[in-house]
Amino acid sequence: MKAWRLKAYNQPLSYEEIPDPEITDPTDVIVKIGGAGVCRTDLHLIEGVWAETLGTPLPFTIGHENAGWVYKKGSSVTEFEIGDPVIVHPVVSCGKCLSCRAGEDMHCDNLKFPGLTVDGGYAEYLKTSERALIKLDEHVKPADVAPLADAGITAYRAVKKAAPFAKPGTKVLMIGMGGLGHIGVQLMREFGQADIIAMDTNDERLNMALEYGADDGVRGGQNAIAEIRKLTHNKGVDVIIDFVGTDETHADSMKMLRKGGSYFVVGYGGALHVPSLDIINNEFNIIGNLVGNYNELYELMQLYAKGKIKLHSTQYALEEADKVLHLLEEGKINGRAVLVPS
Ligand SMILES: [Zn+2]
Ligand SMILES: [Zn+2]
Structure with missing residues (x-):
């Protein structure tokens, strides 16, 4: 063959x-x-x-x-x-x-x-x-x-774990609207009660996420953190599901997560560096996801x-x-x- x-x-x-x-x-x-x-x-x-x-x-x-x-x-x-x-x-x-x-x-x-x-x-x-x-x-x-x-099963597992945190009035940020992300948005719409913010560097993919049920679309890049701060009255989001997993998305996520927030890592390849003081002071949950x-x-x-x-x-x-x-x-x-x- x-x-x-x-x-x-x-x-x-x-x-x-x-x-x-x-x-x-x-x-x-x-x-x-x-x-x-x-x-x-x-x-x-x-x-x-x-x-x-x-x-x-x-x-x-x-x-x-x-x-x-x-x-x-x-x-x-x-x-x-x-x-x-x-x-x-x-x-x-x-x-x-x-x-x-x-x-x-x-x-x-x-x-x-x-x-x-x-x-x-x-x-x-x-x-x-x-x-x-x-x-x-x-x-x-x-x-x-x-x-x-x-792609589907990986998004499914992460969203199922994140859904109990996605209560009414909370905000979930999903980073990367590619093969996993576009399924993840639909699953969060099914399982969660939160407002869904989709993030991607590509407008076509952001529009697709909005069609699939995201409430807001934010362009990834330099202004992303400021945009998220604006959308959350400077508090940050309750949940992040990171389908990208680069050094940049890891570092940015730690600046976009609210106190007590949960960061679900799905995409990989980068390294996450976060002072333990920040983890305990903010009571961050950092959760890995494998298929x-x-x-x-x-x-x-x-x-x-x-x-x-x-x-x-x-x-x-x-x-x-x-x-x-x-x-x-x-x-x-x-x-x-x-x-x-x-
Ligand atoms: Zn794969
Ligand atoms: Zn076995």
């Missing part, structure tokens, strides 16, 4: 013919990819940001936001038939460790993460496990929902099926992955880009 391989850091991916994945465990499922979302994490993988943390040997196939059809299955797979349309939870979890038993797939002691630690979905076929699959309605096209498998568990993806799919969440995405041929990654890097993708094998 054809697949995009990460062979060396800070080099373009290589589009190659590699052997199809094979069933090696009775719980394995091979999914024929219908769509693979293109995520900023893919850029971070190419940059080597994850190299030390994960230690994944090169080369491997990236792509962790996948949906498609069951193509082959191991002997113990009972809940799925060949040809079933499915969305793929991003990780292969063991189901036996304490974290799995608590439902926290992302914390599994024996975690495999296709696209990060083993071969992923920028390819024609993907190996995952039965535990990771959620069946789609017959009329749902996998390519249309693939971004929910990562989401299986049930959260299931819940999100129910909201999507009811038409409560819209996905803004553009489909490209699998062959175009390299070009699409460049567009993402240059900030030229609105919503999510999805790669579709021919």
Whole structure:
């Protein structure tokens, strides 16, 4: 099959013919990819940001936001038939460790993460496990929902954690209206009672956020802190969900958060430096967020099926992955880009 391989850091991916994945465990499922979302994490993988943390040997196939059809299955797979349309939870979890038993797939002691630690979905076929699959309605096209498998579920988990703080009369600031942010605004509109302020450096994305339910749009950049101060009578916002996670958004967030406020970090790559005096004096909560568990993806799919969440995405041929990654890097993708094998 054809697949995009990460062979060396800070080099373009290589589009190659590699052997199809094979069933090696009775719980394995091979999914024929219908769509693979293109995520900023893919850029971070190419940059080597994850190299030390994960230690994944090169080369491997990236792509962790996948949906498609069951193509082959191991002997113990009972809940799925060949040809079933499915969305793929991003990780292969063991189901036996304490974290799995608590439902926290992302914390599994024996975690495999296709696209990060083993071969992923920028390819024609993907190996995952039965535990990771959620069946789609017959009329749902996998390519249309693939971004929910990562962008969607990540926004869902963060917003669900933040929603109890988003009481009537409070203000929630969401930074970055890209693939995650535009879903996050819709989810906060569903789960929270706060006024939603969307922030982005791009007017088109800000307008999209306003259409999706944000109450105010603020342009990111030099005047952002002053704008937020103005909108909050100089007090700051109660909740920030940061989908960007650069040095700048981290530093600015600490100046835009009100006393007792909560800062949810979703995007990453920067470093957060905050004096402990500021944390205790302001009683800031700083909360990390990593993708989401299986049930959260299931819940999100129910909201999507009811038409409560819209996905803004553009489909490209699998062959175009390299070009699409460049567009993402240059900030030229609105919503999510999805790669579709021919
Ligand atoms: Zn991702
Ligand atoms: Zn486990």
